[in-house]
Amino acid sequence: MKKYFIWVLDFWGDYYPIILAFFSFLYSVSLWFSGQQLAGIFVGIWVPSILGFSVAIRQRRKDRNKRISS
Numbered sequence: 001m002k003k004y005f006i007w008v009l010d011f012w013g014d015y016y017p018i019i020l021a022f023f024s025f026l027y028s029v030s031l032w033f034s035g036q037q038l039a040g041i042f043v044g045i046w047v048p049s050i051l052g053f054s055v056a057i058r059q060r061r062k063d064r065n066k067r068i069s070s
Helices: 002-033 037-044 046-069
Strands: none
Touching: 002 037, 002 046, 037 046
């Protein structure tokens, strides 16, 4: 059970931005087809923002880890 819990935490730590972006995309599509096109477009803009921020945060973590280990 403990190994499974650690695996879940590692998986979530690696893939949470992709999972959140996917849910944002689904929410955007559901808004669009429910007749709320402007809200769907607004929520659709979240997808690249989530992915872009996650790339920036990971890059900063790698740079910080390099500085600490040096």
